[in-house]
Amino acid sequence: MIAKTQELTRMYRLGASVIVAVNKVNLEVKEAAFVSIVGPSGSGKTTLLNLIGLNDRPTSGKVFFKSEDTSLLTDKERRKIRLQNIGFVFQTFNLLPTLTALENVELPLALAKVPPKLQREKAIQLLEAVGLSDRLQHRPKELSSGEMQRVAIARALANNPCLILADEPTGELDSETGYEITKLLLSLCRKHKTTVVVATHDERVAKASDVKYSIRDGMIT
Amino acid sequence: MRVTVMCLRNLLRRRFRTSLCIFGVSLATIFIVAVGATTTNYTVVIREMNIFFSGDVVVVAEGAMVIQAFPVAGGNLPVSVVEKVQQVNGVKTAVPMLVRFGYQFETVIQLAPTNVSVGIPPGNWSVLVGNTPLKPGGNWPSPDLGKKEVVVGSSLAKQYDLTVGSEVKMENTNLTVAGILDTRSALLSRSLILPLELAQRLYYGHTMWIGNMVVAQPEEGVTEKEVTDRIEAEILGVEALTTDERNEIVEPLLQDIETWSLGISSVLYLLGMVLVTTVAMINVSERRRDFATLDAIGAPRSSIFRIVVTETTLIGLLGGLAGILLGSIAAILIASFYTNIPLSMFFFDLFNIISPFFMIKILASTVAVSCVAGVIPAIAASRMNISEVLRSEY
Known part of the structure; x- marks a missing residue:
């Protein structure tokens, strides 16, 4: 078991009202599984991914990461887990605009204090793996949306994480590119036995998944 | 990264x-x-100006404006003051000086308090310059007023390209450079030193005033303060300042x-x-x-x-x-x-x-x-x- 939630709830205060973004969610993510969380916009997918990815703390309930209760962890320990065990892929790619594709992929390696030479080798290898060997020195604004998402995936893989969390990875892409990205994520899961959790409302992604969770109004249905 | x-x-x-x-x-x-x-x-x-005459008493006309050791504005002293100061008990020597700030060759400028000309009785140069040497080939001004000799500071010499023997014109009088002071002192490097009587004739046109300051050196065992008090008690119309008092100003x-x-x-x-x-x-x-x-x-x-x-x-x-x-x-x-x-x-x-x-x-x-x-x-x-x-x- 890579991740597990127990009665996971996240509420936000918006002015005078309280919004329940995630409501008593129980789910399990097994190793090497391709899991999709499907739901319309505003259903709580991103919040759920942020909770599983330890970017956020629940209002109540628990998130277990590799059987460890993450509610007991300090911020520093949660960052360490994010750096070493979890890779994030965002809908809008979130590449750092002033860094080249190569440097964006090197970034998590540098943060993990990998020696510079190894950083470079690993980053080149990853970018080659996602088909961007000819785009190493390009800045994000010089890349197409599909290429940017590939760089983001390479970055997510940099520290060999056991879990990849992808939030609407095809949301900003055209149908064909979206399909390519889905195939790429799927192949990662199959070839490298990496667990992938995808929040999406793309039916093709959902169909490709091993496990599908539907979420509506913060609740798994 | x-x-x-x-x-x-x-x-x-x-x-x-x-x-x-x-x-x-x-x-x-x-x-x-x-x-x-x-x-x-x-x-x-x-x-730096207060390094000059350290340990000595500076006597100026009452009401003169003094910056550190030098009078920058105010009255002149009659010739008799030097003798009176010399006669004060505890005074070893009394050296008169005529100090003028803000001169420039040919003209006098108002905004530059850097240039200073000092008239000193020949032979008393060290009272002002201490051990500062002259550059090789130079001499101190001759007491012979006909020669109209002066010594200039290194910065002035550099600015006006002066060497020993050069002529400079001040107050419509041609002066001959007899020597150049080898110094980095801000004041001395911009100074023009000349015999007191020559300075009197240049600035006053006569020798009825001795100058605008007298440097009184106390005898051994006598404090500046004692000399100051005696001078102010015995001589009317003057002000005597110790090193500390000058600093306090x-x-x-x-x-x-x-x-x-x-x-x-x-x-x-x-x-x-x-x-x-x-x-x-x-x-x-x-x-x-x-x-x-x-x-x-x-x-x-x-x-x-x-x-x-x-x-x-x-x-x-x-x-x-x-x-x-x-x-x-x-x-x-x-x-x-x-x-x-x-x-x-x-x-x-x-x-x-x-x-x-x-x-x-x-x-x-x-x-x-x-x-x-x-x-x-x-x-x-x-x-x-x-x-x-x-x-x-x-």
């Missing part, structure tokens, strides 16, 4: 804003350097100048800090997503903090360097304007106007202030609620 390179690129991405911010910092630094260097030089020169003024200079610098640093903080806050708020992404991929808070502080520090470094360069030029222009010494002489002597230590101190202060200015934006960036930022971007 090469944080500095990354930060430089971040700054270059917002070129206009960064340039304006650097310009603002450099503007503050220019003023700090120019004001600091000018006041420092001024106070150093004024303080200008020290509060110098301290005021230094306090004002420090105050102006502090205000400018504060303004620079506010500017850098504001720009950094804008940068951080525009790059919320970048910082949230760094946070999400596990960057330690210290890394995010470091990025913002490095950026503001770079602004301070670049602004400081530009400010020091331009401020040095401004300080030289100010010095040149107020002393009538050509710019070229200051450029050759830049480090005497603005010491390397002063430059390093200003640069270090500017960098430190910019670094501190980055702290609040850096805290804001490193304590961002990432889930909120990532959620709000869709």
Whole structure:
């Protein structure tokens, strides 16, 4: 078991009202599984991914990461887990605009204090793996949306994480590119036995998944 | 990751804003350097003036304005004063002098208190110059007034290209340079020393006044204070000043100048800090997503903090360097304007106007202030609620 939630709830205060973004969610993510969380916009997918990815703390309930209760962890320990065990892929790619594709992929390696030479080798290898060997020195604004998402995936893989969390990875892409990205994520899961959790409302992604969770109004249905 | 390179690129991405911010910092630094260097030089020169006649009593006409050891304005002394001072119990020697500030060859200028001409009885030169030697080939002025000989300071000689034997014209009189003082003293290097009687004829047109000051050296075992009290009790219309009293006249003024200079610098640093903080806050708020992404991929808070502080520090470094360069030029222009010494002489002597230590101190202060200015934006960036930022971007 890579991740597990127990009665996971996240509420936000918006002015005078309280919004329940995630409501008593129980789910399990097994190793090497391709899991999709499907739901319309505003259903709580991103919040759920942020909770599983330890970017956020629940209002109540628990998130277990590799059987460890993450509610007991300090911020520093949660960052360490994010750096070493979890890779994030965002809908809008979130590449750092002033860094080249190569440097964006090197970034998590540098943060993990990998020696510079190894950083470079690993980053080149990853970018080659996602088909961007000819785009190493390009800045994000010089890349197409599909290429940017590939760089983001390479970055997510940099520290060999056991879990990849992808939030609407095809949301900003055209149908064909979206399909390519889905195939790429799927192949990662199959070839490298990496667990992938995808929040999406793309039916093709959902169909490709091993496990599908539907979420509506913060609740798994 | 090469944080500095990354930060430089971040700054270059917002070129206009960064340039304006650097310009603002450099503007503050220019003023700090120019004001600091000018006041420092001024106070150093004024303080140096009190090295002269240290341990001796200076006698001037009552009501004369004295800056350190020298009367800069006020009355002249009759010839009889020298004899009276000499007769005061406890006075070893009494040497009259005629001191004039602000002369220039051919004309007299008002704004330059640097040039000084001093008339001294021949043979008493050391009372003013101490052990300062003359450059090789030079001699002290002859007592023969017909020769009209003078000694000039090294800076004056350099400015007017004077050598031994050169002629200079003052008060419609041609004077011959007999020697050049080999000195780095701000006052002596700009001085023109001549026999007292020649100075009397040049400035007064007669010898009824002896000059405008008398230097009284106390006998061994007699204090300056005792001599001062006796002179003021026995001779009417004069004021006698001990070394400490002379210091007391200008020290509060110098301290005021230094306090004002420090105050102006502090205000400018504060303004620079506010500017850098504001720009950094804008940068951080525009790059919320970048910082949230760094946070999400596990960057330690210290890394995010470091990025913002490095950026503001770079602004301070670049602004400081530009400010020091331009401020040095401004300080030289100010010095040149107020002393009538050509710019070229200051450029050759830049480090005497603005010491390397002063430059390093200003640069270090500017960098430190910019670094501190980055702290609040850096805290804001490193304590961002990432889930909120990532959620709000869709």
